[in-house]
Amino acid sequence: xxxxxxxxxxTAPPSLSRRLHEWGLALxxxxxxxxxxxxxxxxxxxxxxxxxxxxxxxGILLGYSLSAVGFLAGMGFFNYPIARLLGRPVPTADDEAxxxxxxxxxARYFRLTTDHKVIGMQYVVAILAFLFxxxxxxxxxxxxxxxxxxxxxxxxxxxxxxxxxxxLMIFMASAAIIGPFGNYFVPIMIGARNMxxxxxxxxxxxxxxxxxxxxxxxxxxxxxxxxWTGYAPLADQNVLGMDSYLIxxxxxxxxxxxxxxxxxxxxxxxxxxxxxxxxxxIFVWGVFLTSFLGLLAAPALLGAIAxxxxxxxxxxxxxxxxxxxxxxxxxxxxxxxxxxxVYIFILPAFGLIMEMLPVFTRRPLWGYRVAIGGLVGxxxxxxxxxxxxxxxxxxxxALRPFYMFSTEAISVPTGLIYLVALGSxxxxxxxxxxxxxxxxxxxxxxxxxxxxxxxxxxxxxxxTLHGGYFVQAHFHYTIMGAEVFALMAGLVYYLPKMxxxxxxxxxxxxxxxxxxxxxNGTFLSLLSVGILGMPRRVISYAQYLQPLNVSATVFxxxxxxxxxxxxxxxxxxxxxxxxxxKENPWESLGxxxxxxxxxxxxxxxxxxxxWSLPYExxxxxxxxxxxxxxxxxxxxxx
Amino acid sequence: MTxxxxxxxxxxxxxxxPRVRSLIVGSRMMLAANTTLQLTFLxxxxxxxxxxxxxxxxxxxxxxxxxxxxxILLVPVVTTLVLGAAVGVAGRGDRRALTRILGPxxxxxxxxxxxxxxxxxxxxxxxxxxxxxxxAVIWLAVILAEFVLGALWMVSIYNSxxxxxxVASHSHVRALFEYWLYATVVAVVVSGLIxxxx
Ligand SMILES: [Cu+2]
Numbered sequence: 001x002x003x004x005x006x007x008x009x010x011t012a013p014p015s016l017s018r019r020l021h022e023w024g025l026a027l028x029x030x031x032x033x034x035x036x037x038x039x040x041x042x043x044x045x046x047x048x049x050x051x052x053x054x055x056x057x058x059g060i061l062l063g064y065s066l067s068a069v070g071f072l073a074g075m076g077f078f079n080y081p082i083a084r085l086l087g088r089p090v091p092t093a094d095d096e097a098x099x100x101x102x103x104x105x106x107a108r109y110f111r112l113t114t115d116h117k118v119i120g121m122q123y124v125v126a127i128l129a130f131l132f133x134x135x136x137x138x139x140x141x142x143x144x145x146x147x148x149x150x151x152x153x154x155x156x157x158x159x160x161x162x163x164x165x166x167x168l169m170i171f172m173a174s175a176a177i178i179g180p181f182g183n184y185f186v187p188i189m190i191g192a193r194n195m196x197x198x199x200x201x202x203x204x205x206x207x208x209x210x211x212x213x214x215x216x217x218x219x220x221x222x223x224x225x226x227x228w229t230g231y232a233p234l235a236d237q238n239v240l241g242m243d244s245y246l247i248x249x250x251x252x253x254x255x256x257x258x259x260x261x262x263x264x265x266x267x268x269x270x271x272x273x274x275x276x277x278x279x280x281x282i283f284v285w286g287v288f289l290t291s292f293l294g295l296l297a298a299p300a301l302l303g304a305i306a307x308x309x310x311x312x313x314x315x316x317x318x319x320x321x322x323x324x325x326x327x328x329x330x331x332x333x334x335x336x337x338x339x340x341x342v343y344i345f346i347l348p349a350f351g352l353i354m355e356m357l358p359v360f361t362r363r364p365l366w367g368y369r370v371a372i373g374g375l376v377g378x379x380x381x382x383x384x385x386x387x388x389x390x391x392x393x394x395x396x397x398a399l400r401p402f403y404m405f406s407t408e409a410i411s412v413p414t415g416l417i418y419l420v421a422l423g424s425x426x427x428x429x430x431x432x433x434x435x436x437x438x439x440x441x442x443x444x445x446x447x448x449x450x451x452x453x454x455x456x457x458x459x460x461x462x463x464t465l466h467g468g469y470f471v472q473a474h475f476h477y478t479i480m481g482a483e484v485f486a487l488m489a490g491l492v493y494y495l496p497k498m499x500x501x502x503x504x505x506x507x508x509x510x511x512x513x514x515x516x517x518x519x520n521g522t523f524l525s526l527l528s529v530g531i532l533g534m535p536r537r538v539i540s541y542a543q544y545l546q547p548l549n550v551s552a553t554v555f556x557x558x559x560x561x562x563x564x565x566x567x568x569x570x571x572x573x574x575x576x577x578x579x580x581x582k583e584n585p586w587e588s589l590g591x592x593x594x595x596x597x598x599x600x601x602x603x604x605x606x607x608x609x610x611w612s613l614p615y616e617x618x619x620x621x622x623x624x625x626x627x628x629x630x631x632x633x634x635x636x637x638x
Numbered sequence: 639m640t641x642x643x644x645x646x647x648x649x650x651x652x653x654x655x656p657r658v659r660s661l662i663v664g665s666r667m668m669l670a671a672n673t674t675l676q677l678t679f680l681x682x683x684x685x686x687x688x689x690x691x692x693x694x695x696x697x698x699x700x701x702x703x704x705x706x707x708x709x710i711l712l713v714p715v716v717t718t719l720v721l722g723a724a725v726g727v728a729g730r731g732d733r734r735a736l737t738r739i740l741g742p743x744x745x746x747x748x749x750x751x752x753x754x755x756x757x758x759x760x761x762x763x764x765x766x767x768x769x770x771x772x773x774a775v776i777w778l779a780v781i782l783a784e785f786v787l788g789a790l791w792m793v794s795i796y797n798s799x800x801x802x803x804x805v806a807s808h809s810h811v812r813a814l815f816e817y818w819l820y821a822t823v824v825a826v827v828v829s830g831l832i833x834x835x836x
Contacts, residue, residue, distance in 0.1 A: 085790060087797025090804055130734050196660040269659040295671045303678030307776060316772035318682065319692070324694020324769040329685055333678055 007232020018098065021076050024111040028074030032210065035070025043313075058313040060221065060240050064247035068210045072116025074113045075206055080199060095485040100198070100301040102601050112206065114198030117599055119205050120184025121498060126208045127179055127487070128567060130172035133216070135563055137165030142556040143256040145549050150539050154446035158539040160223025160241065167215055167228040167245060171252050173210070173479050174341065176487045177348035178259060179205070182287040184498060188261060188592045189281045191272025191611065191624065196265040211251035218244035227537060230332040231339065232319030236311050237431040243312070246305050253301040253337075256344065258532065260294030263287055272624075273609045281590065281614055281623070282371050289379040290344055297340035297383070303331035329394050335386035343382040345479055346446075347375060349486035350417050353439050356493055357424045358589045358615040360403045365615040370416050380428045381406060391459050400459050407457035414450060418443070433586065438489030441516045445481025447538030449474060470530030473523045481519060488515070489567060496581030500597045508569060514562035521555030590614040591623040658809050665813040669820050672784070676824055679777045683831065686769040696770040701836055702757075707829050710753045714785065714822040717746035721815040728811040733799075736806055740796045747789040747818075754782045754825075774832050781828060784821045791817065 020027065043062030052507055072078065080091070091099070101108035101115045108118055140161055144153050153161060166237045183205075188196055193415065218224055222239035230249070267280070267288045280288070286630045308330065310316045317323020358365045387403040388394070421443055430436060452474040455461045465471060498500045529548045534541050541549065573579045584593040591614065595603065610625035687695055720743045727735045758778055791814050798804035 081794075084794040084798065087794065087799070087801040087803055090798075196656075197664065257671055261664060261671070264667055265660050265664045268663050269656050296665060296674050299671050299675035300678045303682075303780075306780065307682065307773075310772065310776045316769075316776070317775075318686070318772050319771060320834055321691055324691045325686065326689060328680055332685070333681065336678075530705050574821070 016081070017412045018487055021099075021111060024075045026074075027076075028071045031070030031072075031074030032067040033070070035073075036063040042066075048629045054401050057241060057243060060243045061247060061309055061313060064243060066253055068207075068214070068247070071210045072203070072206060077206070078201070078204055080151065100194070100601065101549070104601075112199075112202050114194070114202055115601065116187050116195050116198065116201060117498070119201055120180050120182075122205050123175060123179030123183060124491070124498070126205065127172055127176050128534065128570075129632075130168055130208075131176075131484070131563070132567065133212075134165050134168035134172060135560055136555065137161055137168065138216030138580055139560050141165060142553040144539060146542070146553050148541050148543050148546050148549075153539060155539050156225060157223065157536060159227070160218065162216070162537050163224050163227045163245070166214065167249070167413060168212065169322075169479070170228050170341070171211060171215070171248075173345045173483055174252060174256050175208070175259070176345070176483055177352055177490065178263070178287055178290060178344075180487075180498075181283070181352060181490050181494060182259075182263060182348060185494070185592050186284055186287055187266060187270070188595065188599065188603050189284050189590070189614075189623075190267060190270065191275050191591070191607050192266060192270035193602065193607065194270075195262055196270055197262045200258050201262045204255045204262070205250045207255040211248045211255070214244050214251070215248035216244075227433040229307060229334060230308070230330070231334075232308065232325075232327040233321065235308055235330070236320050243309075246309055246312075250267075250302055250305045253298040253305070256294040256341075257302070257323075260291035260296075260298070263291040264295060265289075266354070272607045272611065275611045278369075279611050279613055281355055282365060282368065282375075283348070283351040283355035285372055286348045286354075289375050290347040290351075291376050293340040293347070293379060293382065294542050297337045297344070301337035301341075303502075304330060304337070307333075310447035317479045321526045328393065328446050329388055331395075332386070334391045336383075338389065339386040342475070342478070343378055347378060349442070349483045350375065352486050352490050353442055354417070354420060355590070356435055356439060356489065357421060357588075358440070359586045359590075359615060360398065360431045360433060361424050361428035362431065362617045363424065363428050363615075364617060365420065365613070366426070367420045368613060368615070371420040374413040374416030377416065381413065384412065385457075387463070388457055391462045396630035404459050406456065411450065411454065418447075418534065434503075434505060434512060435489045435493040435586070437509070437516075438485050438492065440532075441512070442482050442485045442489065445477050445485060445519070449477030449481055452477065465530065466543045468530045468533055469534045469536060471531055472536050473527040476526070481523065485515075488512075491570065493586065495570070495574060496585050497592060497597060497599070499574050500581055501578045502581035502585065503569050503573045504579065507565075511562055511565045511569060512552060514565065518555050518558035518562055522552050522559050525549075525552035525555060580583075588614070589616060589620070589622050591626060594622050594624075594626050594628055596628055622634050658807065662809055662813055665817060669817065669835070672820065672824075675780070676828075679773065679780065679828075680831075683773050683777070686773060687835070691769075694768045696836060697768050699767045699771055701833055702829075704833060706757070706760075706768055707833060710757050711826055713746060713753050714750045714818070714825055717743060717750055718819050718822045720746060721818050725808065725812045725815045728806055729810045731808075733805065736802060736811075740792075740799060740806070742794050744789075744796050747785075747792045750785050751782070751789055754778070754785060758782060770836065777828055781821065781825050784824070788814070788818045788821055795796070 004277055014022075040059040040063035042057055043060075044059030046058065046062075083091075088439070096114075097115050099112070101113040101118050108115070109122060113119065140152070141158075144151060144158060144161075148160070183195075183201060187193070218241040221241040221244060223236050223241040224230075224235075224245045226234050226238065226242070230242075230245055235246075267284060307316075307318045311320065311325070317325040319325045319327055321327070354365060354371055385403055385407040387399055388407045389401055432440075452470065452614070456465060456474060458470060465498075492503050492508055525548050529545050529552070531539075532545060532548070534545050534549075581597070583597055586593075591608070591611075592599075604626060606624055606627065611624045612621055614623035689695075720739065724736060724739045724743055727739055758775065795806050795810060795814060799806040804810075
């Protein structure tokens, strides 16, 4: 449909390559299947004789890799590089416009499209899908833990269940804020008409479906028992299901790294004239700094996974003590990625929260530069703390004080960010719209997440809390209580801009209280069983822990229900029975709200050259003049 | 509307075009990411060496023959020099001269791949021979992959230049040169490490 619309721009009928592009998703599925079988055959023939375990490992690993390659080839990701390689003419402006989805239409959401706004919407769907499947896993886990002894699962399948839930959620969390909102709004906020590397940006999204499916396919290969951290030597000993984890996580690592690259370069090179770094909206700062974490941390994961696959296919022993290797090596490399990874989750959420806050307090963001300082501080320090995950491992006790203090030092820049939030709220006549409720819950939940983190950064208390539900509740408070709450805040806040449709106020208010109370009910219960000594990742537990576990499960069901309610409201109000949104429902000064809805294909007709911070609610000045009749602000200073 | 999507890299003096700046900044950012990757392997190398778990770091394994290693390193180094010269030529905007110099660079790039593949398969190592061999082999494989990417980049610049679809600009050639230089420095350092810090 869209192809026809575009083709009328030129004189020729749609070319073969465009027809193939239309069918990209179908071709991608075919490509993935072919890739898998070719890879499997090559891998098992080249390395083993087909039936020894090394050969089948290599077969599965190569099969998965080539299936991802086949998928991307079907989507059309190799057309451009191959054309460049052969020195063929560069795409015409018409081709680029077609790829950008200039013709509009629903079809562009289902194929390789280089419009960052389309990619942002694609991410919304993918993130919610990951959240849904990962959430189902959580429900199964809580159901199993209703009783102290195994009922529905075996000890081993339970571990796979935990591994699937955690890894899927990590995938989700890696892009939950940057994916939808970073891709959609960063170019607009900096006055750019597109990203620096739109094809790469599309690639970061299209790596997610193969990663998710490859990970889930582990159930056909015996699962994996390591959880999301993939610790050796268990990873070396695991059955073929481990290979799913390795390939899926490397695809996600690649996505994180390339997303970082694209964002960094976009912010550095494509800011509009007059858009200085000191005028960047704080959300853009959050995304920009997070992108450095992704760019510089993900390669450590990729390197470690390369070593692990080497162990599993070539009988290398990098992580096997009997052969001179060391599990500590994996643990160090993994956490050198893994700790920055948790800030990849939370920094964009901080940015988004601080971006929305002034809209509801109707005052300038208090301490903009302090906020940048806080974000920079967290970014830099997050590379220096990874061994706090290894306090009880027996590794290098002499290093513990350093990692304890560096970890505790992170509370200083984090505290600055908090200070900015509190300073913005201080004596403000805050409008408690639904996004503001979520912002408040974010601050509350992250406070608990942060405080519990201090106990884990402290070596003596970590010795008693490590490996238990206290840790589990801690990171659920930060990842779900903070990041996912920021995601919900962002969706309620930004969907009117992204879709022109709005989620029902009453329903979302009710949903907010349901999700807030059930979340805290669940994880306060789990915090308590953690203090009482219940270990993570174990299917059975002591009898006296059952009441609290039942409480956690009941609240978890309510939590699951209220998450479903959110999804239901979203689908009902945005897709099934669209409720048209006002043009600037929150009366924001941000430039994104002063463009027409839907946002024009290239964002700006003429790029504004005079920019200010979008927080000047005392003067009511819009961040930039976009030449679009500004939606009325109902009294900028109430 | 569509002129917002620049579609070709233009001639010398194009450094201020956003697209070209993006290319330069982007390729340097990739080198930064690459640095983490190299440090990952460096950490693994030094960690396994320092601990020598179970005496299995290098049980009875020799080092690669230094003569062969030097020969192998010579090829990417010479390629780097030729690419450096190409940067100068591209800076002057002499298209024909650039064609003449990119051809040999391409051949040298191919030769780099060839000698490094040879190196990977003729280490004389037995893969069950300890972690020194394991980490050396996978590290060399990663470096080989980086040279392959560099060579592919060279092919694309060369082909577009010769077919005159995209004139190889100064910044374009310089970004390639920086990439290749980086990979070569890594190759030299890693070879030195494997040879002398055993
Ligand atoms: Cu950590």
